[in-house]
Amino acid sequence: MLPKFSYVLRPSLLRTVNPLKEPLKSPSLSVLLPPPSTSIIKRSYVTFPSSFSQFFSTFLGSSSALRVRNIKVKFFQRLRTSRERLRTSRTRFSTSLKSTRTRLRRLKYSKTISLNLPETALLNPSLGSGWFDLTGAPLTTLSLTNRYLTPWESEATKKTLFEFIKWQFERYVSTSDSMLIPSDNDLPLKKIELIGGKRVTWLGHSSCIFTLSSSSNDMNILTDPHFTSRASPINGLGPKRYRNACPIDSNNFMEVVENLDVVVISHDHYDHLDVPTIKAIEKEKEGVQYFVPKGCKRILVGEGVEGRRVKEMGWWEEEVYKGVKFTCTPAQHWGSRTPWDRNKRLWCGWVMTSPDASSYYYSGDTGLPTRFPLFEMIGDRLGPFEIAAIPIGAYKPRWFMSSQHCDPAGAVAIHKAVRSRRTVAVHWGTFPLADEGWDEPRKDLDMACKDAGVCRETEFVTLDHGEGIDAKEEEFDEEGLDVYDFVSDFDEEDLEEEEFEEEEEEMHHNN
């Protein structure tokens, strides 16, 4: 009896071979049977052809076998190329995944460092991040998208459209005093008089004339000139002025511009950089020198101001003009003139130092940093100041405004931090820009000064439009020493010791 075996391929293609009777001709296809003597009868052995070509050559002849071989070669070639293609695409995919991951990580990292840098930079000044110098002072910094940012609080002045709409809606439905308009008695206009000396004259909003007189020099510096009726890019729209001490078609304006030497601009907002006013100045007076923060020169040159008369500067940069040193100082604000140019131009304050070494400070628009000693730094580097002009208005609602505009209490804090001897309040009582009433900044300033122990009449003053005030008289003690220097140079203990030594000497003499 023959042992049982099973077929693997179609039975018609198979030959059954008994290896004992007939030796195998080809190894290609065979069904092996165990020797009949073995007791294993249920197992079957099947050998496959070693390759398809051998299989076909066995049954179909050599030419077909060649064809089959070619097919096989082509098939394997194709297989190899498709495998290679697969491998390349896989590599490409993993590379792109990796780079996306790196990009994401970098983004997260930059966000983290932007939030944490101030402390890190202060604790470890050698960090050299590029956002701060080695003393921890903030530097003019551009983001990856070429927009200026605030190194100590890079998210500080960022506002979403939703937040803006929310503010506008709240403003619309609220019944605040912001719509009230002052009468002539409430907010009188004074005649502008540029009489020399060390003096500042407020022309409304942030427009001031700093008069720096020294033995060798006399200079009138105008800050953020704005003498038209609206702070807006569109004629007849936008916040309308309450008072104008210096309309551009008035005699006042001619007088002011006639005596003008320098214009400094703090940023590109429409209530600070007013093109019609610049044009009017250019028409009336030749050779006015301009100092502007980075990115603003183009606007002026585009309006016909000669490029050589416009000096564009970054934070802490200095330039001496006719003996007066102009230093561009950092501020916490932002810039924009259209919906798509946010922070494309820098914002700043200005310090003017006259040849006799007395310094004057205009802060520009600024919020008060919550955890960074910005104004202490400015005071340490460039103060104390004879006169400062610091904004007190456009501060309500606080949730929207605090990062970009300080409130009166913040202004008093800045006044103290920069060590100003006399500060004039600006950025109030001119345009209805925010939710507070026109007189609220002045009233809140009363309280803030009281709380901080600052004299409202002599140290932090509010003026009428067009009014000026001299630098504070220096306080001298009986021996003619400056009180400020006296207090800072001596300790009480030192004094006591000195007195004691003197007494001892006297006793020796007497003996």
Ligand SMILES: [Zn+2]
């Ligand atoms: Zn502004």
